[in-house]
Amino acid sequence: MSRPAQTNSGEEPEAAVARILCDTAALTSGEPTTAGVLWKLTESGRQLDANVVRLAPGHHVAPHAEGDLDVLLLVVSGHGVLGVLGTDREGEAQPLAPGALVWLPHGSTRSITAGDEGLAYLTVHRRRPGMQIGRARTGASER
Secondary structure (H helix, E strand, O other): OOOOOOOOOOOOOOOOOOOOOOOHHHHOOOOOOOOEEEEEOOOOOOOEEEEEEEEOOOOEEEEEEOOOOOEEEEEEEEEEEEEEEOOOOOOOEEEEOOOOEEEEOOOOEEEEEEEEEEEEEEEEEEOOOOOOOOOOOOOHHHO
């Protein structure tokens, strides 16, 4: 019987079995003053990265752009606003409430601000490849 292939980090991947990973309602039911990553997808061999993140009331994620990855964001609890920059909708705050599913296309500049009761959301995107060690590229004269 053959063994399963190893992941890039040398681990054997977990069996491909569908399962419940967490209860987002229970996860986000605590005090909204605690902030940060509440849950992270860590299964070996996965092709996605996912996080449940909580922002404390009034806190924000500063405007930024993700150049390489599309991101899906699902609001789990609380309220807030999505700021959109660099488009004809610049400065227009889009309300975020539980159940809102947001597409953040790669290259888009956005910010997120939590409302008075904080904001918790799930993000999902393609997994970034691991760091590769290779030879340094040099100038054209050495090619």
